[in-house]
Amino acid sequence: MSALDTLADRMFPDVTHTPEEYEALYPARQLKEGARVTRIAPSPTGYLHLGVLYAATINYLTAKSTGGVFYFRLEDTDSKREVDGGAEDILAGLSHYGLTPDEGYGGPGKETGNYGPHRQSDRAEIYHTYVKDLVRKGLAYPCFCTAEQLNAVREEQESRKERTGYYGAAAVCRRLSPEEALQKIEAGLHYVVRLRSPGDESRRVKFDDMVKGTIEMPENDQDLVLLKTDGIPTYHFAHAIDDHLMRTTHVIRGDEWISSVPIHLQLFQVLGFKPPKYAHISPIMKEENGNKRKLSKRKDPEAAVRYFTEEGYPIQSVMEYLLTIASSGFEDWRKCNPAADRFSFPFNLKKMSVSGALFDLDKLNDVSKNVVSAMDADAVTRYILEWAAQYNQEFHAKLAADPVFAQGIFSIDRGGSKPRKDIGKWSDAPDYAAYFYQRPDPTGLEYPESLHAADIKEILSSYPPVYDPSQDRQQWFDAIKALCPALGFCPEVKEYKKNPDGYKGHAGDVSTVLRIAVTGRRNTPDLCSIMRLLGKEEILARLQAAASVL
């Protein structure tokens, strides 16, 4: 038995399996040619972030469009930063947006697929098996340097303006013999396990990134940490092991990882794995003081996907917006295929934008108004009810008290070839519907300045007798026109414009006065429909209240 074997056994006495066994346990997937296996592998350090949803969308689309597999892996190797319920929130959020993984970690005790476990904290044995093998082969070694020592080395390197890190002369533990290392372990010293990097900084690695193109960088020569003191792997090592064993074909992740690719490639090489294809996507940015920066969980409310749910953006809207950012062709495709399932969009990683897009709320709102305008009243009412139950109970109580009336509100001017686009998110609804539930304050009404109070009062008092709820839109307006001559108003707007001085105003002004008295607003959807919904009694009461204060 060699000294390295002894060392390896001493370091990992509990490892009973071999890498070969795991290779056999997780065989290559039997998928059709071209099928891509992708994944979303968030770490539960907070709630679902827009960036994660975005990356998940792209991974999902990539897998689905090729008949592949999209799975979920939980990267919970940093217990210090873990947030309670984070994993569940992320999982629930993804499903909510239609990105349900085909396999993976599904919550406490829930695992699907043949390539698990997918929670890294459940994979310690696997990682240890591979590290042990590396130690035995002399490709990894224990390092006993303390944080203080490491800091001292770094400062030294900085003062000499050298590249910092654990490499070359700084890599003291690399030069320990297996016997010396064993001795330190026996002495009870804590250690991490480092890779014995075969890299050379003067050589260059080249790789093809599916979105950024060909990239060339110096080779990695850092003896990076594989296993932390607590025996838990670092991201880099876990990435290599997991994505290999889970047979990921395409690693699609944020471009903050791009500078680590030389490390990852080296890891795959040392472990004897075939590396996956990489696609590094640009993050969604935010503008601040004229500069771009990544959307920040702390500073930007819209970074949390929860924000969109709370604001009441339909899931379709958020997804469509994400897709327009992800692929410039999406909007055109959507225009040609208005009803198509968004996931049937022929997505292509190579057409993704290379630089990060600024998050544009205006654009989201526009996308969302289009989405909402295509829904029927039934759906809109249902969604608003659902949203309000959660985020605006007072409003919910009003709607729920009379669902038919509520649906009536959202039916006005809906449907047809030119639907209204007033509502972009459900939180717009309370204000949109306010006057249906509350009489305007008669003393606060603002009428057009061109009209005299006396004329307004006359309009208000002469209208009630001609109002009949059974009138259709045309009859309703004809009745208003018929009232005009006696009031000194011109029934026809066009005619009025030819001779403005001959009248006090026109039929439109008359209806505006009624509109204001009934709704308290100058701008509303079709007044005739509003009146019919409100009911004659209510209308008369509102008109009278308005007239009484003049």
Add this chain to the structure above:
RNA sequence: GGCCCGAUGGUCAAGAGGCUAAGACACCGCCCUUUCACGGCGGUAACACGGGUUCGAUUCCCGUUCGGGUCACCA
């Protein structure tokens, strides 16, 4: 600072060695119209800078500037 990546209107973006440099959002104007919204029409607004290569660069090359990322026992 080292190493990577990037740069087309305010934003998102097509584009290609020669075009009047698309389109969408936002903004402005006009039309339609009982208000608003919708819709239609039109408008303001861009190839970061300096060198090359070329008959001709916004497009290719180099440099500069600016922006972004990364340099952990975090992911």
